[in-house]
């Protein structure tokens with residue numbers, strides 16, 4: 001017999017079913033662009049690989065320190081390979097240090113507010129200059145001498161923007177599927193910070209759009225166009241990154257060529273799934289073939305599942 005509480009459960013299910021049906025009109029992305037089934041905890045664990053990279057890269061490149069110097073006991077694992085202090089102007093160095101410190105806070109918040117426990121496993125990270133110069137091989141662009149992101153502010157900003165952007169895109173993608181109020185607040189708190197981090201660094205790059213990227217003859221604008229194409233090609237799921245100056249059809253409302261913030265046709269944030277991100281940071285275009293900044297892949301169960309299911 002239908003008691004009032006049975007009825008309300010039924011009505012709830014009906015509403016859920018109807019909204020699922022209404023959403024059925026949305027076109028599913030191709031299989032290689034769909035997220036892998038994962039728990040909220042696994043998603044944060046996956047993201048922590050990116051936060052650890054960002055914290056280590058930004059702190060080591062700006063002030064020569066690492067996560068353990070700031071917050072001992074938070075992460076544990078092999079020290080990053082090939083780290084160096086970048087040749088940055090003073091203002092940029094302060095910004096990069098700030099964003100690196102913030103990433104330590106994000107890792108601590110994840111440990112504090114999810115069931116993941118400190119120390120988080122730090123994956124092996126490769127910060128050799130050749131890792132980033134390897135990106136350009138994807139387009140068969142030969143840079144002579146090879147690209148060295150430590151060499152000057154313009155060069156470093158490309159690497160810095162890139163990792164902020166991937167974090168922003170990952171959170172944009174997982175936000176709607178995070179379970180639990182605390183966890184949703186955490187994802188919003190971190191995701192919005194990463195969006196701001198991306199915006200701050202992109203506007204630094206935009207201010208320099210016409211200056212050359214030493215020692216090459218081309219401009220920051222030219223290189224922004226290349227790095228966007230490289231990410232799009234490696235990710236393999238369409239245009240989700242754009243140069244700083246674009247033809248009007250790609251600009252906001254089709255009415256501008258400036259493109260400080262890359263976004264879709266309605267200027268909504270582009271999303272990238274975990275496999276798209278792995279294909280890019282590995283620089284292999286294959287989510288199960290580690291390389292690039294992560295020579296031994298990611299830590300955590302979501303990555304292990306991707307390997308086990310051969311979800312390249």
Ligand SMILES: *[C@@H]1O[C@H](CO)[C@@H](O)[C@H](O)[C@H]1NC(C)=O
Nearest residue numbers: 087088089090091092093094
């Ligand atoms: C940058 O900072 C260093 C060390 O604090 C200082 O010696 C140098 O004068 C600063 N350079 C500029 C251009 O402000």
Ligand SMILES: *[C@@H]1O[C@H](CO)[C@@H](O)[C@H](O)[C@H]1NC(C)=O
Nearest residue numbers: 105108109110111112113182
């Ligand atoms: C951990 O979370 C609790 C509850 O949100 C908070 O009271 C505490 O200050 C946090 N600790 C740290 C170290 O962030």
Ligand SMILES: *[C@@H]1O[C@H](CO)[C@@H](O)[C@H](O)[C@H]1NC(C)=O
Nearest residue numbers: 081082126128130131134295
């Ligand atoms: C780190 O990257 C450099 C440049 O690509 C490479 O030569 C080196 O073998 C890498 N180290 C590891 C441990 O993968």
Ligand SMILES: *[C@@H]1O[C@H](CO)[C@@H](O)[C@H](O)[C@H]1NC(C)=O
Nearest residue numbers: 137138139140141229230233
């Ligand atoms: C780069 O060169 C390789 C090997 O010649 C080729 O397979 C690939 O399509 C080229 N990529 C681009 C973007 O031109």
Ligand SMILES: *[C@@H]1O[C@H](CO)[C@@H](O)[C@H](O)[C@H]1NC(C)=O
Nearest residue numbers: 205206207208209210211221
């Ligand atoms: C770059 O140069 C173009 C052409 O001279 C100019 O219109 C544009 O304002 C410059 N952009 C920046 C960010 O300085």
Ligand SMILES: *[C@@H]1O[C@H](CO)[C@@H](O)[C@H](O)[C@H]1NC(C)=O
Nearest residue numbers: 209210218219221222223225
């Ligand atoms: C670089 O950008 C300029 C505009 O700033 C453009 O005219 C030129 O064609 C670009 N060069 C390359 C190699 O993309």
Ligand SMILES: *[C@@H]1O[C@H](CO)[C@@H](O)[C@H](O)[C@H]1NC(C)=O
Nearest residue numbers: 225228229241242243246247
């Ligand atoms: C690169 O620049 C060209 C010419 O302006 C443009 O057509 C193309 O969309 C740009 N690509 C990206 C990824 O921004």
Ligand SMILES: *[C@@H]1O[C@H](CO)[C@@H](O)[C@H](O)[C@H]1NC(C)=O
Nearest residue numbers: 285286287288289290310312
């Ligand atoms: C991705 O890499 C794995 C491991 O190297 C390999 O087995 C698989 O065939 C690759 N997938 C594609 C599509 O190349």
